[in-house]
Amino acid sequence: MQDVIDAVSNAISLTKRLRNISENIKEAEFRNIVADLSVELAEAKMKLADLISENADLRKQLSEIETAPGIACPSCRKYTYIVVKSEPDKTFGDLGGLRRTYQCSACGLKEEKIET
Ligand SMILES: [Zn+2]
Known part of the structure; x- marks a missing residue:
């Protein structure tokens, strides 16, 4: 420059x-x-x-x-959306499906997703 x-x-x-x-x-x-x-x-x-x-x-x-702790939050767009819980899903667990709970420390949004 x-x-x-x-x-x-x-x-x-x-x-x-x-x-x-x-x-x-x-x-x-x-x-x-x-x-x-x-x-x-x-x-x-x-x-x-x-x-x-x-x-x-x-x-x-x-x-x-x-240096953000998480990924972009779908609600507030801040990079404070992190996995707070992860366990085998009751229905899809046998197929390797994990039920993950994400929570945003900025706006409080909390969602669960099933991921493989
Ligand atoms: Zn948020």
């Missing part, structure tokens, strides 16, 4: 030098292009700052998911 920031910063410095040189040039089109370039680079720098911020937020969310 630092490489991109350095590249944009270098481009802005070059544009400033070009703008200073262009003040001695009478060609209006050249000066307009340098002005447009300055605006475009400033916008690119702002968008890059937004991307860096978004990237930091996504990294934080990913870290929270990776």
Whole structure:
């Protein structure tokens, strides 16, 4: 990420030098292009700052998911939905069916599922 920031910063410095040189040039089109370039680079720098911020937020969310105690709760979507009980099902136990009880520590949702 630092490489991109350095590249944009270098481009802005070059544009400033070009703008200073262009003040001695009478060609209006050249000066307009340098002005447009300055605006475009400033916008690119702002968008890059937004991307860096978004990237930091996504990294934080990913870290929270990776260190979460459970899976996503079907009700509140927090990663606090865990198995609290697991035993062979009375009907499907002979076929390897387990009756698992899940509970969410955030919203309290509690459900049973038969899993094989
Ligand atoms: Zn929940």
